[in-house]
Amino acid sequence: MTGRERMLEAFALREPDRVPVWEMAFNEESIIKLGRFFTDDVPPMKFVQQMTPEEKLKLLSTLFTVVRELELDGITAITLLATEPVDDDHVKDGWGRILRVSEEGEATAVGGPVSEPGDLKGLKPYHPQQGDFLMLMAAKGNFGDDIAQVLIQPGPFRVCWSLLGSMEKLLYYYMKNPAFVKDLSRVATDYILEVMDAAFEAGADIIAMDGDLAFSQTTLMSPAQYEEYILPYQKEINEHVHSKGKLIFKHSDGNMWPIMDGIVEAGYDGFHPLQPQCMDIGDFKQRYGDHLCMLGNIDCTYLLPFGSEEEVEQTVKETIAVAAPGGGFIISSSNSIHPGCKPENYIAMVKAARKYGEYPIGS
Amino acid sequence: MKELLQNIKEAVINGDEDNTRRLVEEGLQEDMEPRQILEEAMMPAMEEIGERFSRNEAFIPELIIAAAAMQEGMEVLKPRFSGDDSGSGLVMLGTVAGDIHSIGKNLVRMCMEGAGFDVMDIGEDIKTERFVEEYRANKPDILGLSALLSSTMQLMPEVIEAVKAVDPSALIMVGGAPITQEYADKIGASGYAPNAFEAAHKARELLA
Numbered sequence: 001m002t003g004r005e006r007m008l009e010a011f012a013l014r015e016p017d018r019v020p021v022w023e024m025a026f027n028e029e030s031i032i033k034l035g036r037f038f039t040d041d042v043p044p045m046k047f048v049q050q051m052t053p054e055e056k057l058k059l060l061s062t063l064f065t066v067v068r069e070l071e072l073d074g075i076t077a078i079t080l081l082a083t084e085p086v087d088d089d090h091v092k093d094g095w096g097r098i099l100r101v102s103e104e105g106e107a108t109a110v111g112g113p114v115s116e117p118g119d120l121k122g123l124k125p126y127h128p129q130q131g132d133f134l135m136l137m138a139a140k141g142n143f144g145d146d147i148a149q150v151l152i153q154p155g156p157f158r159v160c161w162s163l164l165g166s167m168e169k170l171l172y173y174y175m176k177n178p179a180f181v182k183d184l185s186r187v188a189t190d191y192i193l194e195v196m197d198a199a200f201e202a203g204a205d206i207i208a209m210d211g212d213l214a215f216s217q218t219t220l221m222s223p224a225q226y227e228e229y230i231l232p233y234q235k236e237i238n239e240h241v242h243s244k245g246k247l248i249f250k251h252s253d254g255n256m257w258p259i260m261d262g263i264v265e266a267g268y269d270g271f272h273p274l275q276p277q278c279m280d281i282g283d284f285k286q287r288y289g290d291h292l293c294m295l296g297n298i299d300c301t302y303l304l305p306f307g308s309e310e311e312v313e314q315t316v317k318e319t320i321a322v323a324a325p326g327g328g329f330i331i332s333s334s335n336s337i338h339p340g341c342k343p344e345n346y347i348a349m350v351k352a353a354r355k356y357g358e359y360p361i362g363s
Numbered sequence: 364m365k366e367l368l369q370n371i372k373e374a375v376i377n378g379d380e381d382n383t384r385r386l387v388e389e390g391l392q393e394d395m396e397p398r399q400i401l402e403e404a405m406m407p408a409m410e411e412i413g414e415r416f417s418r419n420e421a422f423i424p425e426l427i428i429a430a431a432a433m434q435e436g437m438e439v440l441k442p443r444f445s446g447d448d449s450g451s452g453l454v455m456l457g458t459v460a461g462d463i464h465s466i467g468k469n470l471v472r473m474c475m476e477g478a479g480f481d482v483m484d485i486g487e488d489i490k491t492e493r494f495v496e497e498y499r500a501n502k503p504d505i506l507g508l509s510a511l512l513s514s515t516m517q518l519m520p521e522v523i524e525a526v527k528a529v530d531p532s533a534l535i536m537v538g539g540a541p542i543t544q545e546y547a548d549k550i551g552a553s554g555y556a557p558n559a560f561e562a563a564h565k566a567r568e569l570l571a
Contacts, residue, residue, distance in 0.1 A: 089488075100463050102461070102462075102463045102488070108463055108464070167466055168427055168466065168469060171423050171424040171427050172424065172427045172428060172431065174424040175378055175424045175425065175427070175428045176378075176428065215467075215540065216540055216557075217557070217558055218419060218422070219422065220422065220423050221422050221423065221424060222422045222424075225422065225424060253540075258419070300513075301513045301540075301541045302513065302541070305513050305514065306513075338512060338513075338514055339514050340512065340513045340514025340517070
C-alpha cells in the first residue's frame, strides 16, 4: 500500500496493512533538529518570518527529507497568505488581520479588520490566491500520490475570531449580538468554501479543519452555542468537501466530549488530536469509532518533551493495542512536534508505530 | 437596599453593562458604601458565575459578559474608594517569554477582578528581566505566571528564582494548560489553580 492508500483506508474505518503515521505540524526548530539526523543541508535556526526566500525553500526541502526518511504516510501543508511587516513582531495579511509572530508556534491574530459589528459592511473579503497554496503544490510535486496531501484550514470559529482580532470579542458577541455573529460566520464560511475549491485544485486529499473549540476542562462555548453558531457552518463546509469526493477532519485540543455528538452530526470524517489528558482513546473508540477516524493521542505535553525513548515506545504500543484493531486510527502526536519535543523521541514514536502497527494488531 | 444589591448582582450575572452602571450609580446616590456594593453584590455575582461554570451551566461567553458588566460597575466605584482602601490586593499577570497566548491569562484577569483584586496585566511574551523590573516597580501582592506550552513553561522556574532573589517572600502563582500541581510544587510556586475561577480563590487564600 502507498501512504496515501493507507491513510484513506484508515479514514474509511478499515484496516490498512499497518497503522498510518502522520503529523499535523512541525515547528521550524523541530524540522531543523529532525533534519540534522538525515542531512547537513539544513537552514539556520530562526523562525520562518525571519528567513530569506532561499532559507524558506531549504526549510521546506528539509521537511520533505524528514517525511521521506521517516516514511510518513501523509504530509500537512499550511496556506501561506502573503503578509507585509508591521513591526518586528507583527505582520498584516490580505484580510487586514494583524498577526503576532512567534518562535514557539503559529502566528496569532491580535487585531482584525472588524472591530465592531458596524465594520462588517465595509469589510472587503479576501479571496484565495494561487500563491497561498505553494506549500501544498510543492508537497504534491514532490510526493505526488505516494502519500496523502493534507491541508490545514482554520474553521469558521477561528476565521471569525481572527477577523475580530480576539477570541474573547467573538465570545462576547455570542451573548450580545447573535445576528452579527451569524453574518460574520457567513463571510468566514464563504471564504473557507473558496479555499476548499482552490486546495483541491492544488492537490489536497484531506482537509484538517483547525481551530480549538475546547480547553482542558471543557468546551469554550456551551453545546447550545456550538449548535447555533458553529455546527451549521461546519455542516455546509463538510457537505461541500464530500461533494468533491474529498475528506475532512476536525482538529481541536482540549476536552471536546460535550460537543462530540455535534462533530459527528456535522459530518466530519475524523477527529484529531485526542489529547490524552482529557480524551481517553478507548472510550472514544467505543463511542465514536464507528463514525470517526481517530488521529493523534501520543502526548506531546510531557511524554515527547520529557519522557525517555523507552517510555515513548511503551505508550505507542499500548495506544495501538487500544485504538488500532478494526482500523480507523492514524497515529500522531497529541498536537504537533513543537520545539519542546525531543527529536529522538519523535523518531522513537515513528519506529514504535512501525514495530507494533502491523495488521492484524498483536500478531 | 437589599433589593438594590440583589439587582446589581443580577445585572452582573446577566452581563448587563448598562444596568450595572445605572444601578451602581443609584446605590451610591443612596449613600451605599462602594465597598459594600463590591463585596455584597458584584463579587458574589462573579462567585455565582464561577459556581455555574463548575456545574457546566455557564461557559466562557457568560464569564466574559459578566466580567464586562463588572468592569462597567467598577469604573463607577473606583473613584469613590478612599485612598487607603487597597481592596483585595494587587495581582500582576504575565505570560512567560516565547509564549504569545493570552486567553488563559485574560480569563484569570477577569476572575481576579471579579474577586476584588486590582490587576496589572503586563502582557504576553514577557522576559524574566521584565518580570523582575515590573515586580520591583509595582510590588504586587501576587505575581501570576501563565504558559500554554510545555516548552515555555520551563521558563517559569527561572522567573520564580529571579523574583525571589529580589523578594524572598514573593507570592508567585502559576497556571496554564500544561501546568500541574506537581509541577508547581517542584518549581517552588506559591500556588497553582487548574482554572481561572480557582485561581481567584487561591489568590484570596494566599493573602488571607
